Amino acid sequence: MSVTPAPAADEPYLRVRDLRVQFPTEDGLVRAVDGVSFSVRRGQTLGIVGESGSGKSVTSMSILGLHNAARTKISGEISIGGRDIVGMDDEKIREMRGQDMAMVFQDPLSALHPYYKVGVQIAEAYKVHHPQASKAEANKRAVEMLDRVGIPQPERRAKQYPHEFSGGMRQRAMIAMALVNDPALLIADEPTTALDVTVQAQILDLLEDLQREFNSAIIVITHDLGVVAQIADDVLVMYAGRAIETGSVEQVMRSPQHPYTWGLLASVPSLHGDAEIDLVPIKGNPPSLINLPTGCAFNPRCRYAGLNGNRSFVEVPELRPAGQDGHHVACHLSGADRRRIYLEDIAHAGVAQ
Amino acid sequence: MTDLVDAAAGSAAAPVADREPLLKVENLTKYFPVRSGAFGAHAVVRAVDGVSFEVRPGETLGLVGESGCGKTTTGRMLVRLLEPSGGKIIFEGRDITRAKGRKLRALRQDMQIIFQDPYASLNPRHTVGRIVAMPLQVNGINPPGGVKKRVQELLETVGLNPEHYNRYPHEFSGGQRQRIGIARALALNPKIIIADEPVSALDVSIQAQVINLLRQLQRDLDLAFVFIAHDLAIVRHFCERVAVMYLGKIVEIGTRAQIYENPAHPYTRALLSAVPDVTKLGPAGRIKLEGDVPSPINPPSGCVFRTRCWKAQEKCATEVPPLTIKPNGSVAACHFPEQGELF
Numbered sequence: 069m070s071v072t073p074a075p076a077a078d079e080p081y082l083r084v085r086d087l088r089v090q091f092p093t094e095d096g097l098v099r100a101v102d103g104v105s106f107s108v109r110r111g112q113t114l115g116i117v118g119e120s121g122s123g124k125s126v127t128s129m130s131i132l133g134l135h136n137a138a139r140t141k142i143s144g145e146i147s148i149g150g151r152d153i154v155g156m157d158d159e160k161i162r163e164m165r166g167q168d169m170a171m172v173f174q175d176p177l178s179a180l181h182p183y184y185k186v187g188v189q190i191a192e193a194y195k196v197h198h199p200q201a202s203k204a205e206a207n208k209r210a211v212e213m214l215d216r217v218g219i220p221q222p223e224r225r226a227k228q229y230p231h232e233f234s235g236g237m238r239q240r241a242m243i244a245m246a247l248v249n250d251p252a253l254l255i256a257d258e259p260t261t262a263l264d265v266t267v268q269a270q271i272l273d274l275l276e277d278l279q280r281e282f283n284s285a286i287i288v289i290t291h292d293l294g295v296v297a298q299i300a301d302d303v304l305v306m307y308a309g310r311a312i313e314t315g316s317v318e319q320v321m322r323s324p325q326h327p328y329t330w331g332l333l334a335s336v337p338s339l340h341g342d343a344e345i346d347l348v349p350i351k352g353n354p355p356s357l358i359n360l361p362t363g364c365a366f367n368p369r370c371r372y373a374g375l376n377g378n379r380s381f382v383e384v385p386e387l388r389p390a391g392q393d394g395h396h397v398a399c400h401l402s403g404a405d406r407r408r409i410y411l412e413d414i415a416h417a418g419v420a421q
Numbered sequence: 422m423t424d425l426v427d428a429a430a431g432s433a434a435a436p437v438a439d440r441e442p443l444l445k446v447e448n449l450t451k452y453f454p455v456r457s458g459a460f461g462a463h464a465v466v467r468a469v470d471g472v473s474f475e476v477r478p479g480e481t482l483g484l485v486g487e488s489g490c491g492k493t494t495t496g497r498m499l500v501r502l503l504e505p506s507g508g509k510i511i512f513e514g515r516d517i518t519r520a521k522g523r524k525l526r527a528l529r530q531d532m533q534i535i536f537q538d539p540y541a542s543l544n545p546r547h548t549v550g551r552i553v554a555m556p557l558q559v560n561g562i563n564p565p566g567g568v569k570k571r572v573q574e575l576l577e578t579v580g581l582n583p584e585h586y587n588r589y590p591h592e593f594s595g596g597q598r599q600r601i602g603i604a605r606a607l608a609l610n611p612k613i614i615i616a617d618e619p620v621s622a623l624d625v626s627i628q629a630q631v632i633n634l635l636r637q638l639q640r641d642l643d644l645a646f647v648f649i650a651h652d653l654a655i656v657r658h659f660c661e662r663v664a665v666m667y668l669g670k671i672v673e674i675g676t677r678a679q680i681y682e683n684p685a686h687p688y689t690r691a692l693l694s695a696v697p698d699v700t701k702l703g704p705a706g707r708i709k710l711e712g713d714v715p716s717p718i719n720p721p722s723g724c725v726f727r728t729r730c731w732k733a734q735e736k737c738a739t740e741v742p743p744l745t746i747k748p749n750g751s752v753a754a755c756h757f758p759e760q761g762e763l764f
Contacts, residue, residue, distance in 0.1 A: 119625065119626060264487035264488055264651065265692060266691060269694075272697065273707075291625055294699050297697065297698065297700075297703075298697040298701070298703065332625055334629075337654040337655050338699070338700060339657060339696060339700075340700055343677060346636065347633055349627075349630040350626035
């Protein structure tokens with residue numbers, strides 16, 4: 069624990085420790101996030117990778133304090149700029165939301181209000197945190213932001229409705245709205261999944277430019293390993309609500325250690341290499357979060373479960389150092405086994421080649 | 422123009438070049454009428470605007486492009502789910518553009534489609550057995566050994582448990598449902614399958630399972646495929662030949678090697694360089710395209726790509742570039758084609 073309450077300059081802006089998010093349902097307790105820890109400094113980008121149901125979006129909603137307290141059990145620590153928001157009063161979180169942390173959603177058409185002009189919506193977001201600002205000031209600020217995110221003719225565009233914007237323009241408007249109060253932490257949940265590749269490239273470039281300009285901490289949540297490779301500094305791979313591998317982007321992409329990460333890399337086709345080689349898919353389906361497999365949650369889909377006695381079936385693996393500094397993996401395989409299997413089975417397939 | 426496409430198709434797919442084309446599309450168009458403007462003036466969306474290509478037996482052709490480029494509309498016209506506004510579709514030498522009734526039904530035995538959304542394309546009230554048996558039933562086919570036996574064979578072929586015959590679609594995951602859709606498409610032993618974004622609704626780890634299945638079926642059954650997708654890496658993995666579409670037109674068509682290693686059309690280059698690639702860490706040196714795809718109601722004059730092209734000159738605004746064979750061997754519509762290896 070740090071002794072000083074206010075974080076020093078090199079302290080991470082966001083620190084999540086042992087986060088657990090559970091939803092009681094009629095069918096049983098859904099453990100959507102089960103003991104995840106990570107941190108992000110200002111100017112850094114963390115990529116969170118996982119499939120549907122891995123808990124990546126639930127994690128981001130917790131950081132924004134968007135879960136309904138009556139229906140959700142949250143424990144652990146989410147420290148944003150030195151303040152822990154777990155259990156914090158709704159009103160206080162609302163004061164922070166937008167100003168300290170903001171979110172860019174996947175689908176801008178459903179995240180923008182269809183009934184209000186785009187400029188009005190951005191100005192409203194500004195006025196929430198600047199109640200003394202006049203309407204004219206807020207509108208001016210909205211137009212500035214639209215200009216900053218690369219929307220041509222921002223004055224005219226601010227007076228249009230979301231349906232008059234193309235998909236890429238809407239996502240730019242979403243980013244403008246998220247950044248209008250200069251938040252230090254920006255969470256982008258699948259920000260480019262709904263977009264075409266050429267527009268995706270524009271949005272990713274924009275996020276990088278804005279990060280350089282505002283020195284923000286960014287979390288990008290995605291299932292696309294290519295997006296992670298391009299913009300992330302650090303990577304967190306999630307499976308069934310747990311972190312199974314973390315490290316720098318080089319470590320995780322170039323010397324992945326967990327069989328699930330291998331599976332992701334070997335099952336995505338590449339633009340390079342031999343196109344005739346078959347992909348190596350991960351067998352089976354992601355597990356139900358109500359009824360997780362005992363031991364390692366990945367064991368029913370893992371081709372190497374059982375190489376280490378029956379530990380995979382009885383013991384939940386903890387994140388442990390995986391060789392290089394800062395690289396951690398939650399797997400029962402020994403380091404030697406992992407190196408051997410990676411070279412023999414994985415290194416030639418999909419984007420891993 | 423078609424001759425050139427034929428010539429390139431021949432050089433592009435050497436192993437199957439001696440076989441007659443199974444499917445030939447000539448100058449296919451689809452215009453949708455829309456109302457626009459304050460007084461409801463009539464206008465048309467040129468969704469598909471003069472597309473020509475051919476597919477030989479056992480060949481895989483990929484149709485790629487961004488949303489709104491007309492790839493799905495083209496696929497739907499091929500199986501006649503949409504009526505073409507103009508042009509010709511020739512299947513095994515017969516013009517099927519206006520086929521109706523019994524003739525169309527017979528045709529669909531040879532041509533099947535796999536849809537993008539495995540949640541919307543299966544009837545939730547029917548059992549899997551009934552869904553997969555439907556094509557047999559509609560065509561009055563009684564396979565040797567009975568319908569049930571055939572359906573169970575099909576389920577086994579696509580990697581599902583034949584005992585799940587009596588289950589309903591909601592009992593299956595997305596990947597399994599897509600397998601049911603594939604089993605249904607295979608029921609009549611088609612010669613060609615139109616696959617419209619067959620894996621884009623699935624999780625990454627499941628995509629590879631379905632892609633491997635489709636590749637195996639393609640090899641084992643010598644099926645021809647028109648594979649429609651926006652994911653360029655998946656198309657590269659699955660298709661021998663690739664056609665790149667932009668605003669309702671094919672801008673470049675060629676072999677996998679021509680398109681992915683040495684493309685001639687600036688748009689193909691821009692599209693490929695925009696794909697975030699795991700093999701490159703950090704910001705990539707990309708070709709940046711400005712703005713969005715123009716409206717297909719009012720496409721630019723001359724070359725449709727000129728408004729976003731960094732090489733555009735006066736000629737591009739006045740003259741529509743014809744599809745011609747370029748130095749790399751592909752067929753592309755560009756006045757100033759690119760040359761040299763892409764990566």
